[in-house]
Amino acid sequence: MRYFLRRALHAVFLLFGVSLLTFLFSALTPGNYFDEMRLNPQISKATVAALRAQYQLDRPLPVRYLHWLNAVAHGELGFSFAYNSPVGPILWVRARNTLLLTITAMLLAWLLALPLGVWSASRLGRAPDRILSGTTATLLVIPELVLALGLLILAVRTHWFPTGGLVSVGFESVSPLQKLQDLASHMVLPVTALVLGTLPMLVRHVRASVAEALQAPFLRAAVGHGIPRRKLLYGYALRAAANPLISLFGFSVGTLLSGSLLVEVVMSWPGVGPLLVEAILARDLFVVIGGVLLSMIFLVGGNLLADALLYWADPRIRTAASAK
Amino acid sequence: MTPLLEVQGLHVAYADRMGEFCPALAGVSFDLGSGEILAIVGESGSGKSTLAAALLRLLPSNGKIQQGTVLFEGKNLLDASPQDLRRIRGGRIGLIFQEPSSSLHPTMRVGQQVSDVLAAHESLGRRTLSERTNQLLATLFPADAARISVSYPHELSGGQRQRVLIAQAITCGPSLLIADEPTASLDPTTQQEILQLFETLRQNLGLAIILITHNPALLASLADRLLVLYAGRVAEIGPTAQVLAAPKHPYTAALLRCLPSDFAKSQGTRKAKLQVIPGDAPDLSLHAQGCRFEPRCAVRMEMCKSDEPEAVAVGERHEVSCFKFPG
């Protein structure tokens, strides 16, 4: 238990640090939203000045940070200048959209990577393994951007899938089943892009860890006891290879919000990615900070989850932790 | 009476990085009756672990059985199909590998590891599986079987891990047990306990046991017969008492002389030099003609350089491969 409290405390400190840095960087970048407004002759100087005072942009930096921190503690993430509404609701909607994509892609990628990696490791060095290794290597080399664009071109040419967006026009007026179908058809391309982007690395890691476990003396002993093949591969080898894979899984969870930015932008998926890009360009301070903070929470949470899973899965870590 | 296990002319080699084969075992033959305990004595490089692995075809990927037969209960294991082989491993022949610390899965409870072996050979319901496992563990751990069953390997001592390996090997009631250096990393008192355990298993279950060791003295009271391995060849095989009291092969005699003498009887021989075998263990990757022990042999003859001796009977189930004993 003490082990967790220490890890959690560490995580909290990390979040503080990140929020401070993000705040500093965004606040210190030249220009702000109101400079743009000032150039607009239709808005009077007085209005601009009033707005600036309202948003407390003329207070010193530390004060602004503390105000913001206080607000966050109460659940308010600030105010978006561009959307003219609180940041919270905007962010949640976008985050939900992103998670829809990334969770689906993560589950698919892992469900495919495990059997592929195990199968490849069990035939190490032989033809099927070499073919798979070649394929994953090629996919790794292709930039995600190219993959996404390629799929988009496919959609345009074949008209099999919609070329962007979350849902089609007229979404509200159709039956629930059709709604689901529509959503699914929009999801196919971005999910495929994400899976193609993450699957190769996962497969290679699973393959490497399982191949190493297959060389271990206890595995040879299990063969000597007549344990059947499937159990050897999954119950013994994969289980022994779990540690690095669990850490990788934590990393997968950690990038649930931040890993799909490129694909979302290319495929016009209304997720956190495009929101962040716009906000940065528009100097929309609180949206940027809010988005980064949320991503960081996921990253840190993912690591914490990995720690927890490792603790549960590996008794040796439990023994070492309780001895401290 | 047909022997339980009959090994004839076994030749095993390992391929090195260049693909060349380097012999590890050459012409190994012996047999084992039901309920008999055979000790295989050999030093590093003698091929004893290779022999244990080869019997069940568990050699690493660069190992190859080039020739020979291994007849177990009348059937040749070297010809067996993969399904038959899997059935025999753990089912009819129990195997105990070296190094109990690394022969157990690190993140599985040991009770589970024992049940898995049983489950692999008999289709039983979960409850029966659990009961049988607990019964078995109770015989090997009379004091705290329940606690041991849910422990992980790193929570157990060396002796306890060894017992778990033994449990795994006997859970399906095999007729033959092969144990590779079962007491190597253990304390003397624990060693004796484990050896006593083997004797009990032989008596209660009628098990035949092959025990591999590098210490001839260890099995002096336990083994019925002793097989001395040198450079992948059988130097001598015979009843333990005879081989230890009056060894025929020069290597056997020299090895026994290396052991510090029975100190209860020694007077004034302490701190005296031990008689050593001059030279080093042979490098099997180099091709050589003639007897492999010849360079270090105190009684070598001319013909030992060019020809390899064959096994010759010198007593009741006692054979020696040395030109000093012409056929």
Next chain:
Amino acid sequence: MRPLLRVENLVKHYAAGRPSPPKNKFPALDGVSLSIRARTTLALVGESGSGKSTLARCIACLEHPSSGSIWFEGVDVAGLHENQQRLLRPQIQLVFQDPASSLNPRWTALEIVSEPFFVQGRFSKQERSDKACAWLDHVGISRKMVSRRADELSGGQKQRLAIARALALEPKLIVLDEALSALDYSVQAQISNLLLELQSSLGLTYLFITHDFAMAAHLADEIAVMDHGRIVESGPAERILRSPGHHATRSLLAATPRVPETPTILVNF
């Protein structure tokens, strides 16, 4: 005559943070006292967990005892400052059980034995090489083998190398922590002969730690038996072997494997 090494009431508690086995509720060393005369061998016999390795490490100044004193040639070693201890280190050397982990496998035999001279900084390259070759020769590693890497040597050769490295600093006391246990018996015989010869020619003192009573009986002038962090019996080897007093000694003796009748001649031809 003053003993070379004297240990008085040494106590050592297990270091915090290391998971101690549940059965050990006692300190690693619980008031250990012993002494070794120069040019003799003391064998320290005990089961694993009895504290023998901890004692070896304290004597070799690799660990600090929690309390008690260690007198080497009349100087209290345990109470010395780190820098002063360093001056004393060459005089007490340690040879470990597993040469594979105490020797750098990628270094050649020559490099390994030259290293102590290199550290001392007083010798030229040629001098270092000559001295190292002399010691390697002393332990029976021929000129042909000196440029072999450590991982290319056999177990026995590695232990000879470890001994040569220990000898290079011309120590007075060598602590052998289960140094023979991992070797084949024919190799053990060779190395034990080497140790005896070095003792008589160089006037070395040995602290021989083992759980093999047979080898201890063969090499030792005096034997001390350890159990649960304490020395339960000690004295001249003959006496301990002939009439062991403590139950730990007796059970260790009983458990030592021995050949019923060791042959001394080959069968007549």
